[in-house]
Amino acid sequence: xxxxxxxxxxxxxxxxxxxxxxxxxxxxxxxxxxxxxxxxxxxxxxxxxxxxxxxxxxxxxxxxxxxxxxxxxxxxxxxxxxxxxxxxxxxxxxxxxxxxxxxxxxxxxxxxxxxxxxxxxxxxxxxxxxxxxxxxxxxxxxxxxxxxxxxxxxxxxxxxxxxxxxxxxxxxxxxxxxxxxxxxxxxxxxxxxxxxxxxxxxxxxxxxxxxxxxxxxxxxxxxxxxxxxxxxxxxxxxxxxxxxxxxxxxxxx
Amino acid sequence: xxxxxxxxxxxxxxxxxxxxxxxxxxxxxxxxxxxxxxxxxxxxxxxxxxxxxxxxxxxxxxxxxxxxxxxxxxxxxxxxxxxx
Numbered sequence: 432x433x434x435x436x437x438x439x440x441x442x443x444x445x446x447x448x449x450x451x452x453x454x455x456x457x458x459x460x461x462x463x464x465x466x467x468x469x470x471x472x473x474x475x476x477x478x479x480x481x482x483x484x485x486x487x488x489x490x491x492x493x494x495x496x497x498x499x500x501x502x503x504x505x506x507x508x509x510x511x512x513x514x515x516x517x518x519x520x521x522x523x524x525x526x527x528x529x530x531x532x533x534x535x536x537x538x539x540x541x542x543x544x545x546x547x548x549x550x551x552x553x554x555x556x557x558x559x560x561x562x563x564x565x566x567x568x569x570x571x572x573x574x575x576x577x578x579x580x581x582x583x584x585x586x587x588x589x590x591x592x593x594x595x596x597x598x599x600x601x602x603x604x605x606x607x608x609x610x611x612x613x614x615x616x617x618x619x620x621x622x623x624x625x626x627x628x629x630x631x632x633x634x635x636x637x638x639x640x641x642x643x644x645x646x647x648x649x650x651x652x653x654x655x656x657x658x659x660x661x662x663x664x665x666x667x668x669x670x671x672x673x674x675x676x677x678x679x680x681x682x683x684x
Numbered sequence: 685x686x687x688x689x690x691x692x693x694x695x696x697x698x699x700x701x702x703x704x705x706x707x708x709x710x711x712x713x714x715x716x717x718x719x720x721x722x723x724x725x726x727x728x729x730x731x732x733x734x735x736x737x738x739x740x741x742x743x744x745x746x747x748x749x750x751x752x753x754x755x756x757x758x759x760x761x762x763x764x765x766x767x768x
Contacts, residue, residue: 473742473745477738480738481734481738488726489725489726489727490726490727490730491726491727491728491729491730492729492730492731492734493727493730493733493734495734496733496734496737496738499737499738499740499741500737503741503744539748542744542748543744545744546740546741546744549740550737550740550741553733553736553737553740554733554737556733557727557730557733558727651745655748655749655752658752658756659752661756661757662752662755662756662757664757665757665758
């Protein structure tokens with residue numbers, strides 16, 4: 432894949448989220464449309480991935496796991512990038528909305544990441560001969576996921592909403608350090624995991640299916656973010672009797 | 685006196701023998717030239733792993749969507765003593 436592919440995906444995800452919040456008329460229907468289109472795209476992905484795509488040159492049919500494993504991991508990384516963006520935005524200008532969005536993206540990122548790791552483990556058994564290996568890519572991914580599980584645990588254990596928002600924003604920034612390590616681990620170290628596929632290393636049919644899978648998961652990511660955000664906002668309303676638009680701003684002495 | 689092994693005829697003979705042995709050795713299967721120690725060939729079968737991975741993907745999406753549905757605002761009734 433070209434180096435700009437993840438950035439393009441991130442831009443599309445960001446565009447969808449910003450459109451949802453900035454254009455009130457889209458709030459009622461855009462997530463529903465995204466979910467419906469995602470379901471249709473998922474049905475087609477099953478056909479494309481299991482039947483239409485050619486077998487991989489060395490892994491044969493086992494290589495078909497690529498079309499669900501990679502999109503899941505990419506959605507995880509996009510969700511965590513949105514999360515750290517919200518965390519930075521919260522620290523710059525305190526807002527319950529960005530805090531709620533950070534919470535939702537972290538949970539969705541963990542869900543996609545855990546799914547991606549589980550599928551990777553299933554893929555590793557017939558190709559590497561083991562379910563798990565203490566490989567740089569796998570270790571860094573596990574550390575990244577655990578750091579965000581800790582982030583979510585911290586949020587659920589902390590009662591004070593302001594403290595929760597501020598400290599979890601700091602934890603998010605710290606946790607995000609692991610993401611570039613995960614991405615570049617296969618290049619920096621001698622990893623059992625293959626390096627990122629390129630346009631030259633993927634057959635055109637395989638490339639189409641992988642992108643189809645990625646776009647499919649992007650639809651689900653957006654719909655999940657919208658619904659999870661509503662849950663987070665509802666909990667904020669319950670925690671704060673009259674939820675203000677923004678937490679208290681510290682007044683400089 | 686020159687060591688015997690470094691004399692020119694023996695050195696040339698050794699190089700010729702090494703080259704002949706290398707030419708007789710089977711070429712690596714992988715076009716990129718992976719070392720012979722790396723197993724080569726194509727994995728046969730494995731559909732069970734493919735179905736398992738796709739099931740994990742579908743189950744992840746379905747169960748997370750269900751969890752969002754059950755946690756949606758207003759889904760849980762207020763506790764019995766909470767009414768005014």
